[in-house]
Amino acid sequence: MALSTTTSPVASDDIQETLLEFPDNRILIDLCGEFDRNLAQIEHSLGLQILRRGNQLAIIGNGDERGRAAAILQTLYQRLEAGRSIDAGDIDGELRMNSAAKNTGARDGDQMELFKGGRVEIKTRKKLVEPRTEAQKTYVKSLFENELAFGIGPAGTGKTYLAVAVGVSMFIGGHVDKIILSRPAVEAGERLGFLPGDMKDKVDPYMQPLYDALNDFLPGKQVAKLIEDKRIEIAPLAFMRGRTLSNAFVVLDEAQNATTMQMKMFLTRLGEGSRMVITGDRSQVDLPRGVQSGLRDAERLLGNISKISFNYFTSKDVVRHPLVAAIIEAYEADEAT
Template sequence: MTTPRSRARRSMPVVVTLDGDNTHLANLCGPLDENLRQLADGMSVKLSRRGSRVTIEGELAELASRVLRRFHEQAVHRALSVDDIQLGLVEIGVGRQEEKLKEELAQEMDPLPALDDESDGIALRTKRSDLRPRTPRQRDYLNNILKHDITFGVGPAGTGKTWLAVACAIDAMERDTVQRLVLTRPAVEAGERLGFLPGDLAQKVD
């Protein structure tokens, strides 16, 4: 049972001291701290920074501090963008509104290992530029697609499942690994939501 004392304890400000040099900090925070603002908006917390010291206030302050540390680990290797922050928040389910799920997530979420784009070695060839996975889960997803004949991707909308699958298909065509791509309609009930694609059901399927 949630008591007034436990609610007050959760609402106390959380202070995070970030290690690393100025480049590492800039990789995390983004231009004019844009990444931090995106994190604060996405988690409905108040976030302020003085140098390497970040103060977080709000009901989800403790969870936000853990998410911030996770992004901090990823920022060792590359500069994070607003898209990286949004994608990371979607992957850990921050957008879910149920209080029970938020509390479970705060208790059970384990930090993912940082993703090193240079050492990972996965790159999909396109006409504009090479595409690389942005998160450890995307990396695992691509590895499975490349190593297996059939791969099922399950997860929240907006995490790159369809986008990465299409990118893999285009990459295979560019490398002459395959000669033909076969696109099939999803087998769903009428009215069911179909991922992150724009438009209504008819526009997505037809």
């Protein structure tokens, strides 16, 4: 790909034009998207103009944003060259990450690979998963590097999704023998006994987000087979008592709803060769009034232990619908008043 930059102003001293030339016009069509919607997304986010001229894209705007747009378009084009697709989420991820750093040179064969711009990609059976914010990127790195890691922040920031992706990646790479996913069934309470079916039928609705994440990374039949063989376990937190979880990737989701005693019980299940991830949102505690959240206690008691990683997210890391971030910010502002 040839990149040339003109130095003459277009409308003012600050507005100039950067010209990108793409060798494969068919890939360029995919880069632009239907009705140039991919270009429109970048234009709207960076406040500039992108014009298509044959096999070239002219980026018109100020220097900083023009450079960002050029880097993003080049990265997305390379992604398409490699045979991968792009969608609005991928573009949003590039806009957030703006991968312009140098290749960090990860070793071949690593399950977590660092590519140009220091990007992180997690390999699963069905797709490659990429962090879309710097906080997510730091979080994923910490999951590979630490035996015990916490992910704390609001809904929609990818805490559980990325943790399950890393677990699947380590499982298919042979680094662990099983995946164990758990969460407190706080909403069920005593009502579990009145629900129809056996215990699995009663607790599965509370575990559904974990099933959804697994099915995103592994074929459905494989998930069912692995669950049948007990190489993947999805169970309420109460079922963890008395166990030692060895050679496993263990995730506790919705940890804000674990009591202090439950949290201590779960953390002390960690066995040899295992990794453990605790995720939660301190703003969504569903415990009865007066019952202390085990997640808050864990932060207070374990924060100074060097081999335990605490990773925090904010509304800026929300990767769901943009309204989710706005909703979270509104509630946070109200709580601050």
